[in-house]
Amino acid sequence: MTATTTAPDAADTAAVRRAIASTARPARPGPLSTALTFGWRGMLKVKHVPEQLLDVTITPVMFLLMFTYLFGGAIAGSTSAYLDYTLPGLLVMSVLFTTVYSGVSLNTDMTKGVVDRFRSLPIWRPAPLLGSLLGDSVRYVIAGTVIIVVGVALGFRPEGGPLGAVAALGLVVVFSFGLSWVFSVLGLLLRSPNAVMNAGFMGIFPLTFLSNVFVDPATLPGPLQAFVDVNPISILATASRSLMAGDPDGTAIVTSLVVAALLAAVFLPLTTRLYRSR
Amino acid sequence: MTRSAPLAVEATGLAKSFGSTRAVAGIDLAVPAGTIYGVLGPNGAGKTTTIRMLATLIPPDAGSARVLGHDIATDADAVRGLVSLTGQLASVDEELTGRENLVLLGRLLGHGRAAARDRADELLTAFGIAEAAAKLVKHYSGGMRRRLDIAASLVVTPQLMFLDEPTTGLDPRSRNQVWEIARALVAEGTTILLCTQYLEEADQLADGIVVIDRGQVIAEGTPGQLKASVGSGSLRVRLLAPDQRAEAARVLERAVGAVVLDPDPASLSAACADPGRAALGVAELARAGVGLADFSLDQPSLDEVFLSLTGHAADASSRTLEEQPS
Numbered sequence: 001m002t003a004t005t006t007a008p009d010a011a012d013t014a015a016v017r018r019a020i021a022s023t024a025r026p027a028r029p030g031p032l033s034t035a036l037t038f039g040w041r042g043m044l045k046v047k048h049v050p051e052q053l054l055d056v057t058i059t060p061v062m063f064l065l066m067f068t069y070l071f072g073g074a075i076a077g078s079t080s081a082y083l084d085y086t087l088p089g090l091l092v093m094s095v096l097f098t099t100v101y102s103g104v105s106l107n108t109d110m111t112k113g114v115v116d117r118f119r120s121l122p123i124w125r126p127a128p129l130l131g132s133l134l135g136d137s138v139r140y141v142i143a144g145t146v147i148i149v150v151g152v153a154l155g156f157r158p159e160g161g162p163l164g165a166v167a168a169l170g171l172v173v174v175f176s177f178g179l180s181w182v183f184s185v186l187g188l189l190l191r192s193p194n195a196v197m198n199a200g201f202m203g204i205f206p207l208t209f210l211s212n213v214f215v216d217p218a219t220l221p222g223p224l225q226a227f228v229d230v231n232p233i234s235i236l237a238t239a240s241r242s243l244m245a246g247d248p249d250g251t252a253i254v255t256s257l258v259v260a261a262l263l264a265a266v267f268l269p270l271t272t273r274l275y276r277s278r
Numbered sequence: 279m280t281r282s283a284p285l286a287v288e289a290t291g292l293a294k295s296f297g298s299t300r301a302v303a304g305i306d307l308a309v310p311a312g313t314i315y316g317v318l319g320p321n322g323a324g325k326t327t328t329i330r331m332l333a334t335l336i337p338p339d340a341g342s343a344r345v346l347g348h349d350i351a352t353d354a355d356a357v358r359g360l361v362s363l364t365g366q367l368a369s370v371d372e373e374l375t376g377r378e379n380l381v382l383l384g385r386l387l388g389h390g391r392a393a394a395r396d397r398a399d400e401l402l403t404a405f406g407i408a409e410a411a412a413k414l415v416k417h418y419s420g421g422m423r424r425r426l427d428i429a430a431s432l433v434v435t436p437q438l439m440f441l442d443e444p445t446t447g448l449d450p451r452s453r454n455q456v457w458e459i460a461r462a463l464v465a466e467g468t469t470i471l472l473c474t475q476y477l478e479e480a481d482q483l484a485d486g487i488v489v490i491d492r493g494q495v496i497a498e499g500t501p502g503q504l505k506a507s508v509g510s511g512s513l514r515v516r517l518l519a520p521d522q523r524a525e526a527a528r529v530l531e532r533a534v535g536a537v538v539l540d541p542d543p544a545s546l547s548a549a550c551a552d553p554g555r556a557a558l559g560v561a562e563l564a565r566a567g568v569g570l571a572d573f574s575l576d577q578p579s580l581d582e583v584f585l586s587l588t589g590h591a592a593d594a595s596s597r598t599l600e601e602q603p604s
Contacts (some may be wrong), residue, residue: 018404026434
């Protein structure tokens with residue numbers, strides 16, 4: 001059987017034979033280049049399904065509008081005073097919520113055969129994980145930028161200027177690198193993307209509310225205040241607030257970075273091990 | 279099979295358990311290089327687990343294997359550099375376009391940007407996917423998706439390709455295309471390890487077959503040997519007039535072999551391994567004036583292979599698949 005004249009929707013056996021006749025093998029790419037290629041894959045997915053960005057940007061914008069105009073006056077005396085207080089915290093919330101989606105997309109990947117193909121390639125083992133995190137960081141930056149831009153449109157004028165805002169965004173994104181490994185582990189342990197989403201938000205949602213993102217903890221009852229003060233999300237929000245105010249709080253910034261490093265130190269090896277064994 | 283041929287896969291005592299389930303319970307394999315080697319068995323027999331071990335996706339609990347001369351445990355990276363996976367276990371990214379999938383793999387395998395794009399276009403054209411290259415894979419038809427899957431395994435031509443159930447769920451035309459591609463690959467020197475639950479597929483493609491059941495090899499040989507060991511296929515005839523069935527049964531009993539009357543009042547089958555004999559039987563029917571609506575020479579099904587090799591039928595899930603039109 002020859003297949004020289006085939007319909008477009010059919011394999012052309014002669015061309016297939018020509019294509020596989022060349023057995024030349026390119027040199028293996030380095031670890032960094034491999035990770036960057038996986039980052040490109042993550043970016044392509046954002047390009048094809050831009051709606052996935054709506055999920056992570058609309059919720060924080062809703063919170064921003066709701067809290068500023070519904071509760072702002074009551075909490076801080078005026079909506080503009082409250083906006084100044086809460087926006088750096090909402091930046092933290094919006095980016096941290098996005099990290100849950102890193103676990104969700106990893107879980108989605110694992111349920112498809114494509115991960116087996118990646119694992120059967122002669123590539124640096126952690127590259128797919130690091131690469132998708134690189135792609136995710138673009139989402140983090142977009143989510144954070146949206147909140148800052150909407151805040152500025154509503155009248156937020158931080159003392160620290162654009163530089164302070166960029167520094168705060170940078171710190172939050174770096175913290176998210178650390179935190180996202182926690183959700184990656186969830187993504188590898190749980191059965192479905194929905195389960196990851198639910199478990200992720202069940203953790204991150206109360207933690208965000210039991211922090212100083214929305215209210216000054218000075219008015220809280222003692223034990224609650226004690227918890228809020230040690231909650232890493234409070235510390236990160238404090239650091240973000242101080243950077244935006246142009247008066248960096250060294251302790252809060254360093255503590256945030258140390259927490260991120262600890263999270264990565266524990267959960268990154270766990271992630272790579274789970275990824276390899278599944 | 280010539281034992282002198284170099285072996286692409288050489289496995290001894292491979293075993294793997296998941297919890298209390300022994301998925302693979304000591305499998306030996308010897309796959310000669312440059313051939314298509316079929317691993318035949320029902321769902322859950324341990325085919326996919328065996329391939330996953332050989333492709334270094336999961337480590338075996340016991341036993342050892344060399345793939346293209348490299349130990350899968352101590353030299354896994356070298357194995358990965360020489361093999362490709364296709365089928366139900368390795369797939370393509372549904373959320374990317376066909377072209378992006380191939381460029382991605384080209385880049386991961388070390389092609390530069392331009393070379394990866396050129397290779398992707400070459401494969402897309404060869405596999406008849408060029409027109410859908412810019413569409414997301416989730417919108418592809420089953421046949422197209424399977425061809426892309428195979429193309430993705432050929433971005434760098436592998437020395438050994440694992441084809442896991444490559445035609446399950448495909449229409450006959452797409453299935454024939456996959457078979458053509460497999461034959462072309464072997465003609466160019468690639469070895470193929472083919473997992474299938476269709477005896478017909480193994481018969482069409484494979485030079486050698488192992489039959490596995492419950493994690494163990496229960497038979498090994500060429501397709502011809504295997505079918506001979508199973509006994510026979512059958513000549514099935516459908517009559518124009520059901521009232522001629524008794525007459526037809528007498529003729530076939532004499533000319534061919536033991537006759538079984540089918541539930542359909544116009545049909546009957548005679549055990550028959552030899553197509554020449556079957557032709558004789560059909561001729562005798564015509565001579566006796568029995569009008570035929572249809573006749574066919576059926577191969578023994580996987581169920582019959584299993585029944586004769588193990589004394590039990592292949593499990594229920596594979597039986598329903600077996601009944602799909604082929």
